[in-house]
Amino acid sequence: MKILAIDASGIAASVAILEDDKIVAEYTINYKLTHSQTLMPMINEISQMVDLDLSSIDAIAITSGPGSFTGLRISAGTAKGMAFGLDIPIVEIPTLDAIAHNIPYTEHSLCPIMDARREHVYTATYKWKDGVLKRMTDYQVIPMKHVIENIKAEDNKTIFLGDGIDVYKEMISKEIGEISYFAPPSLRLQRAATVALMAMEKFQRGETVSHMEFAPTYLRPSQAEREYNEKAKRKNND
16 A cells, blocks of 8 residues: 655645555655645655655545645645546545644643634644544634633643744743643644554545545635625625
8 A cells, every 4th residue: 555645734845655554755845935836846756766656656645724725725736636647535634633643642632733823723632542642622713812721721731733833832831831832843743754644544444535525624714715705895885
């Protein structure tokens, strides 16, 4: 079994190749280039490095969101195009699930936070139980202050992950520093290797979608859509 995993839902782009239960390659870039500039060249380069014939891939794994609107659309277009061309299924992995899986078997709660702008984050809360990572809340886009209030009310030691740490670390430390921890940079962001391993289990259970069925999860309208709706509302009120 071979799976190509890709992620462009956040600030970094990541690609990995899994053969059976072994990660044979992973390539991550967190730099100034846009995902439209990096994703396909990364796939081509990593495939050449391990002599991968793309026609031998059994499935494409992709983070399905929430996350960057532009990044999700780029990765979705890439995955759907390749899945169509190779006639293979897609395995979708929720982005927040993928981030949380970077920290295995901890007794603490896990709280990935992705910056959604305007002081909001994409988030959910997780807990390891009997060797299985359980999501304890819905996927949400909420003000960061509400995340802190919820954790303070639960009073659970919590490990934060995600690019939201760069934005809200000072706030978190100030408000709940005694029960908060931060994942190291190597485990903080989405990693395609983690996505590939999660996808392997779903693929074996037959949990796949076609290129026609797959659609990213955004949780809220894009900024362009919000601005359009606001203008339309003002026009209707005039």
